[in-house]
Amino acid sequence: MQYMLLIYEDETAYGDEHDSPAVMEIIQRHMAFGEELGAQRKGGAGLMPTGMATTVVTRSGNQTIHDGPFAETREQLGGFYIIDAPDLDAAIAIAKKLPVYADGSVEIRPLLGGTD
Amino acid sequence: MTKALDRAARDHGARVRAALAARFRDLDIAEEAFAEACARAVTAWAGETPRDPVAWLYRVADRAALDMVRRRAVRSGATLPDPEPPPSPEEELMADTRLIPDERLKLIFVCCHPAIHPEARAALTLKLVCGLSTPEIARAFLLPEPTLAQRLVRAKNKIAGAGAPFEVPGPDAWPDRLDAVLSTIEIAYAKAHEDGGGSGRHAGYALEMLGITATLAALVPSEPEVLALAATVRFAEARRPARVDAGGMMVPLDRQDPMTWDKALIAEARPYLARALSAGPPGRRTLHALIHAEWCARSSLDAPAPWRSVLVLYDALMALRDDAITRLNRAVALAEIAGPETALEEVDALDAPGLADFLPYHAVRADLLVKLGLTDAAMEAYDAALKLGPERAERLWLEGKRAGL
Numbered sequence: 001m002q003y004m005l006l007i008y009e010d011e012t013a014y015g016d017e018h019d020s021p022a023v024m025e026i027i028q029r030h031m032a033f034g035e036e037l038g039a040q041r042k043g044g045a046g047l048m049p050t051g052m053a054t055t056v057v058t059r060s061g062n063q064t065i066h067d068g069p070f071a072e073t074r075e076q077l078g079g080f081y082i083i084d085a086p087d088l089d090a091a092i093a094i095a096k097k098l099p100v101y102a103d104g105s106v107e108i109r110p111l112l113g114g115t116d
Numbered sequence: 117m118t119k120a121l122d123r124a125a126r127d128h129g130a131r132v133r134a135a136l137a138a139r140f141r142d143l144d145i146a147e148e149a150f151a152e153a154c155a156r157a158v159t160a161w162a163g164e165t166p167r168d169p170v171a172w173l174y175r176v177a178d179r180a181a182l183d184m185v186r187r188r189a190v191r192s193g194a195t196l197p198d199p200e201p202p203p204s205p206e207e208e209l210m211a212d213t214r215l216i217p218d219e220r221l222k223l224i225f226v227c228c229h230p231a232i233h234p235e236a237r238a239a240l241t242l243k244l245v246c247g248l249s250t251p252e253i254a255r256a257f258l259l260p261e262p263t264l265a266q267r268l269v270r271a272k273n274k275i276a277g278a279g280a281p282f283e284v285p286g287p288d289a290w291p292d293r294l295d296a297v298l299s300t301i302e303i304a305y306a307k308a309h310e311d312g313g314g315s316g317r318h319a320g321y322a323l324e325m326l327g328i329t330a331t332l333a334a335l336v337p338s339e340p341e342v343l344a345l346a347a348t349v350r351f352a353e354a355r356r357p358a359r360v361d362a363g364g365m366m367v368p369l370d371r372q373d374p375m376t377w378d379k380a381l382i383a384e385a386r387p388y389l390a391r392a393l394s395a396g397p398p399g400r401r402t403l404h405a406l407i408h409a410e411w412c413a414r415s416s417l418d419a420p421a422p423w424r425s426v427l428v429l430y431d432a433l434m435a436l437r438d439d440a441i442t443r444l445n446r447a448v449a450l451a452e453i454a455g456p457e458t459a460l461e462e463v464d465a466l467d468a469p470g471l472a473d474f475l476p477y478h479a480v481r482a483d484l485l486v487k488l489g490l491t492d493a494a495m496e497a498y499d500a501a502l503k504l505g506p507e508r509a510e511r512l513w514l515e516g517k518r519a520g521l
């Protein structure tokens with residue numbers, strides 16, 4: 001099956017600089033993690049901070065544009081992987097190894113049509 | 117005839133459902149196919165009960181499941197698999213209960229998967245492993261039947277959709293996953309235990325808990341926490357006859373007459389506990405079982421209550437898991453050894469979210485305040501407890517205490 005691993009972390013932990021020591025460290029760890037995943041990694045990317053986010057909201061057919069992410073939360077979506085794993089337990093095992101800088105959450109979502 | 121069917125479904129239903137679920141990798145199909153086989157048995161067994169009722173049920177359910185798989189395939193436009201040939205006489209002869217693979221452990225693990233909401237896990241286990249009906253489970257969880265039915269559907273969909281494997285987890289995941297299984301059984305048992313009288317909406321339900329813990333202990337005989345839980349459920353059930361008096365009022369543990377406890381169940385519990393203890397340093401559930409064992413060793417109401425050893429065991433428990441509920445339970449024993457003032461200090465120092473909505477917190481505080489002669493404060497604490505809507509037996513007890521002030 002294919003799963004998306006959505007990484008939620010407090011983005012302020014990385015500081016304002018895009019080359020802060022925290023950022024450099026997590027990049028190293030993600031590279032090592034990606035290597036370990038090998039062919040199981042089907043895709044993924046890191047995201048710019050939520051300060052860069054814009055949201056298009058549709059309500060009753062009306063569309064409005066908002067500055068900021070879909071929801072203001074303590075931890076923000078910062079990146080994702082798409083992986084190939086035989087089942088949920090295997091996906092959980094991978095999600096547990098996924099590097100987070102300090103506290104964080106990884107949401108595991110099966111992809112629609114990702115069963116073959 | 118229906119008796120034979122009832123017995124076969126009750127004693128072996130879990131095994132048949134588990135074997136079907138393992139074969140078809142689908143809890144819905146396993147459940148529906150088994151129900152279908154039982155429905156067919158009602159007429160098919162009217163003349164004569166088959167030689168091996170369980171094998172009959174498995175075979176018929178297996179064919180019903182194949183039909184369902186085929187119908188689903190047709191609906192989704194897939195090519196049809198070849199139909200199964202009808203069973204040959206040799207196969208008929210071969211069919212035997214011993215040939216049905218025992219997949220119950222896999223069934224238990226998938227029902228108790230940590231990716232499922234804990235209460236839904238308990239409901240799903242009661243449904244598929246214990247064979248309770250949706251109305252029975254809804255009553256136990258105090259939920260409207262449609263709500264519970266919806267939760268069960270959602271849980272089954274999650275298992276299928278998220279790809280939860282129908283497997284016994286590997287060694288790495290074993291500790292976490294086993295804990296999820298045991299917690300699920302604890303939640304399910306707590307529902308049965310809340311009902312002190314045991315004659316009402318939980319009649320029979322507690323028996324299922326004896327069954328599932330015995331099954332689990334047989335399937336995983338070397339895990340001390342599994343054995344300990346089997347012991348605890350037995351010790352607790354043994355005291356059921358004494359938990360409510362003739363007027364339907366709750367009787368607290370230290371006032372229960374040990375003569376009315378179920379000696380046979382206590383005797384059944386002890387070897388489980390002994391095996392748990394011999395397996396290594398006691399874990400949380402083994403300590404719980406030991407506390408029950410201390411109480412169940414009391415011979416009569418004249419014998420002293422085992423407060424001192426209970427306190428020692430709660431101290432050991434706190435070293436493993438220091439939480440508000442453990443502290444609260446410990447305070448009850450502490451009051452008997454160190455006095456109500458020390459115990460009240462402990463209880464008042466508790467700070468946990470949801471404590472105000474936790475009935476035992478107010479009940480324990482009220483008792484301590486009574487012992488200290490603080491009548492007004494005790495009155496308030498009893499009111500707070502009663503406001504949380506206890507079951508009848510406990511309500512009568514609390515009302516009685518309050519009226520006695």
